[in-house]
C-alpha cells in the first residue's frame with residue numbers, strides 16, 4: 001500500500017483549532033463501487049511542521065470506532081480517549097509544543113464495522129472482546145500502522161511522545177523508523193460497561209493499564 005497526502009484545511013473544534021489533513025491509499029484496487037478511495041486516513045495537527053527540531057510532538061494514533069467516537073458508546077473507552085487527547089495536544093501546544101492525532105480508518109481493530117457488531121453480538125452472549133473476534137474466525141487485532149510513516153513525514157515528524165497503553169503501537173512505530181522517545185499513558189472513560197473490556201485488554205492483550213482497574 002502507498003499513502004499520499006491529498007488535501008488540508010483548518011478545523012476549529014470544541015477543543016481548539018487544528019489543521020486537518022487527508023491521506024489516501026493510492027492502490028487502485030482499494031476503491032468502493034463509486035470509485036472513491038476506500039482508505040481515507042485523517043490527521044489533526046497543531047503547530048506542525050515546526051522549524052524547531054528540538055520539539056518532540058505529542059502524538060496519538062487513534063483507530064476509528066464509530067460507536068465510541070460518534071455515538072458515545074460506553075462499551076469501550078474510545079470516545080473519551082479521543083476527546084482527552086485532543087485536549088492534551090491543545091494544552092501541550094499552548095505551552096509551546098506541537099502535536100498530532102492520526103485517525104486511522106481501521107474500525108473494530110481492523111475487522112470493519114459489520115464484523116465488530118457481529119463480535120458485539122457474541123459479547124452480548126458473554127464472550128470477551130478477544131474471544132468474540134476469534135469465534136468469528138478473525139484475528140484479535142488486524143490493524144497495521146505503515147501509513148503512520150508517510151503521514152508523520154508529511155509534517156516533518158520522526159520522533160514522538162506517544163499517547164497509548166498499547167505496546168504493539170510502540171514496537172510498530174519503532175520498526176518503521178518513527179522513534180518513540182516517551183510513552184504517555186491514558187486511562188479515561190472507565191465505566192461499569194467497559195470495565196471487563198479494559199480488563200481483557202490488560203490481562204489478555206498486554207495493554208499497560210496500571211491504575212484504576
Ligand SMILES: Nc1nc2c(ncn2[C@@H]2O[C@H](COP(=O)(O)OP(=O)(O)OP(=O)(O)O)[C@@H](O)[C@H]2O)c(=O)[nH]1
Pocket residue numbers: 061062063064065066075076077078081106107108109110111115116119120129133163164165166169201207
Ligand atoms: N473487534 C473489536 N474491536 C473493538 C472492540 N471494542 C473496540 N474496538 C475497536 O478497537 C479500536 C481501539 O482499540 P483499543 O484496543 O481500544 O485501543 P488501542 O488503540 O489498541 O490502544 P490505546 O492506544 O492504548 O488506546 C477501535 O478500532 C475500536 O473500534 C471490540 O469489542 N471488538
Ligand SMILES: [Zn+2]
Pocket residue numbers: 065067068069076077078079
Ligand atoms: Zn471503541
